[in-house]
Amino acid sequence: MLHKKLATIEDVAALAGVSIATVSRALNEPTKVADSTRRRVSEAIAQTGYTTNAMARNLRMRRSNMILILAPDVGDPNFSNILVGLETEASKRGYGLLIGNTQNDPLREADYLRFISSNQADGLILLTGHLPYGIGEAEGSMRLPPMVAVGEPVPNADIPFIGVDNLEAARIATEHLIAQGHKRIAFIGRSSGRAVNSLRERGYRAALQGAGIAVDPAMIIDGDGTTESGRAAAELMFVRDHLPTAFFCVNDATALGVMISLNARRYDLPADFSVMGFDDISFSSFVTPALTTMKQPRLNIGERAMDMLLALLEGGEPREREVLFRAELIVRNSVKAPRTRF
Amino acid sequence: MLHKKLATIEDVAALAGVSIATVSRALNEPTKVADSTRRRVSEAIAQTGYTTNAMARNLRMRRSNMILILAPDVGDPNFSNILVGLETEASKRGYGLLIGNTQNDPLREADYLRFISSNQADGLILLTGHLPYGIGEAEGSMRLPPMVAVGEPVPNADIPFIGVDNLEAARIATEHLIAQGHKRIAFIGRSSGRAVNSLRERGYRAALQGAGIAVDPAMIIDGDGTTESGRAAAELMFVRDHLPTAFFCVNDATALGVMISLNARRYDLPADFSVMGFDDISFSSFVTPALTTMKQPRLNIGERAMDMLLALLEGGEPREREVLFRAELIVRNSVKAPRTRF
């Protein structure tokens, strides 16, 4: 009602004295129309202010040029840069991004699939770590759209994954602690359900075994990756009075929780305890002591993931099952050699 | 090519033995079709797995049910929760969110407007604090779409604004410092170009004047709201050796920068200096000392903004020119009475 009345291809055609087919061709296959005609069309377009109506085009082409992003929480500092990467690549290739914040609510996940089933999105990016609820239910109801998983792999499903090599990165992190002289290293944030947590735990175990250090089950504490879970885990270790010299945390948020607990207990970091994180989210460099951690190349991950999805969309078969980036060890001040106190 | 061949309204009509008009009515105006028919249609829909093709509908209705969000950086911790609020309300009302990350690049802003001009988005949410470049240029080319500004008001344009009452909140923050006994209070983050910064500065001035404290120009330092600018501002004050007892920072990121500078100089916070922030972004509670700040009700702001935009879209005239929320003073540990050192 505000848009007055937009010019259509017909207005342009009339003004240029050609048929609508020619106008369309002038726009989409310029080589196929004579120079003089093309000029007239361009002029008519400029004069009318014509823009292609994307809805009509989409209907005809059966393509929306839109990608649906499913994420549990777009505010998560770990996602934000991935999002930017996704967006950069998508926008460069003429695609738009539809965001679906699911809060891990199955209902919302299912609801967002309406964009897929109603043809409003051509592909799907999964940041959730699992297939959206209700995607494969009714038999003929919905074919799986092209999709890729980013950050968190999707277990038990044949979906291309783009992310960091979590096992390898966790191994490197743990080896860094070992290299500083730590032998009693806790792993904070075990969670059998989450693929990322499991992989990082395996990397931790691999490093210990590689160094001939026995894995002590009491040094492995559950956690869901929140700051609060990190705090609680550290507290638990103090209650049990079975302490490590270093904490390897499943992510920076957890590490922050551990540091809060240690600070509250008036320990001197990193002299009394070393803390290592994973992710390198923005404030990790601001905290005191600044957190040593593994940095994910989030921007690259996002770009690569979008590139892969679009290739899938335009090309057909996926070329790779997974693309693993290397995480980079960022050395700051939260890790030091252990005190030789015994 | 993966979607086999979706069922159309015609398939449903054939199966139910009615015309396509009836199917459409059964879906959109159920009261207008007989009970028995409606049942047959429902059954046919279930059997075929039919879903309305949104593109066709959008084309016909001249509506996309899509909202474009223009933000300089979706990763900004200050935006993230606003985004969640926007998303919650939009999704509740059946709208989708298109994200446009502009990085403050005029080209990208202009590019994103293609969604508006090509009818792929019905409305616009501006988190940028200014009209997108290229919106009012060519005369008839593009009518202004319905839009609202969130977080940052848009100067010199008649656009509804939803956000916090920055002037009032800054006054409250400053008064809190004054109430603790501070008289030499710096304002870090002056920026004449940014509406938010200006408003907060005015609140700061109002509080000082209200308390009969003269405004000292040397206590007002420029800054663009980044952590680095906060650090640099604090350093500058030390170089000039003209020091406040408290720093009121235009936002938490700036406050963090100030604290980094103070920590590096081995000051004891908050004993030596008080620091007050604005925004209450997530890590403000984790930093040491935990930051006293003004909390923006971001979720509410987002929801309200979307509500307002949709009302504009569906109703017509805006009911309010602006909706101001009150920011809440969050008292933590970074503010204390000044040392009586002279």
Next chain:
DNA sequence: AGGCTGGATGTAAACCTTTACAGAGCGCAT
């Protein structure tokens, strides 16, 4: 019996493109 009302349904146009196919015009070789 005739006419009127109102509810349920069908017909067809409109929304705006893209593109397969056909046709026109022209140069050139046969």
Next chain:
DNA sequence: ATGCGCTCTGTAAAGGTTTACATCCAGCCT
């Protein structure tokens, strides 16, 4: 002259809805 090939353009169908308008029919009133 005829035919062929090439370039450029036009015609019309198709994509899947929504909805104004027409139609039909049953019931009811006079």
